[in-house]
Amino acid sequence: MIQLGEKIKSLRKQKNISQEVFANYLGVSFQAVSKWENGITMPDVTMIPAIASFFSVSTDELFDFNLFEAEKQITEICDEAYKCRYTDPAKAERVLRDGLQRFPGNEVILNNLLYTLDIHSKADEVINLCKTLIESAKDDAVKYDACRILTSCYKENGQYDLIKPTLEMIPEIYFSKLELMASMLDG
Numbered sequence: 001m002i003q004l005g006e007k008i009k010s011l012r013k014q015k016n017i018s019q020e021v022f023a024n025y026l027g028v029s030f031q032a033v034s035k036w037e038n039g040i041t042m043p044d045v046t047m048i049p050a051i052a053s054f055f056s057v058s059t060d061e062l063f064d065f066n067l068f069e070a071e072k073q074i075t076e077i078c079d080e081a082y083k084c085r086y087t088d089p090a091k092a093e094r095v096l097r098d099g100l101q102r103f104p105g106n107e108v109i110l111n112n113l114l115y116t117l118d119i120h121s122k123a124d125e126v127i128n129l130c131k132t133l134i135e136s137a138k139d140d141a142v143k144y145d146a147c148r149i150l151t152s153c154y155k156e157n158g159q160y161d162l163i164k165p166t167l168e169m170i171p172e173i174y175f176s177k178l179e180l181m182a183s184m185l186d187g
Contacts (some may be wrong), residue, residue: 007064009037011055025054074103078112085115092116107133111142119153126153134169144170151184160186 012022012033019037023030026047035041043051052062060067077099081092093116099109110133117126126149133146147170154162163184170177 003039004042004063005036005039007062008033008043008051011057011062012037015055022054026050070103074099074106074108077103077109081112081116089116089118107137107139107142111137111145114146114149119149119156123153123157126150148180151180155184 012019019030019033023033026033028047032041032043036043048059048062052059055062077095081095081099083092084095085092093113096109096113096116100106100113103109110129114126114129114133117129119126130146130150130153134143134150137143137146147166151163151166154160154166164181167177167181167184170180172178
């Protein structure tokens with residue numbers, strides 16, 4: 001992934017503009033622009049829209065971010081982990097944790113990671129990860145899958161009083177809450 005300073009320098013040279021002209025447009029010194037381009041400092045976050053506007057690019061392009069490409073890479077990571085999820089869960093976990101280094105906090109990778117973690121030996125991590133996904137996931141499938149996995153973890157670890165409130169978060173149309181309640185709740 002290209003660095004912001006390199007991208008600014010490349011765009012500035014494409015326009016055949018000097019650091020001074022660019023700096024004057026932004027109201028900063030040419031030394032500041034030089035420091036950005038050499039990776040010594042970064043522009044203030046409030047300047048990003050003005051920089052993108054000057055070069056007639058989106059902020060995503062300025063940061064060399066391509067959502068489609070990122071989603072493709074995330075899918076590849078999850079597919080690779082899935083191939084060994086049952087035969088070598090430790091390897092699948094490593095693949096997903098490496099993926100999280102590239103895409104921190106990605107809910108799809110985190111959801112896949114839940115399937116590789118042992119709900120007995122790593123119960124605390126599973127519970128924390130599920131709670132995080134339940135609170136923050138944008139995708140309902142991820143959120144409700146985390147609810148389902150959380151109830152399994154609670155059941156396997158004897159935390160029966162927490163199962164029903166967690167199941168209540170799942171809409172009736174998802175997984176069939178009634179089916180999950182019947183399999184998770186005793187009595």
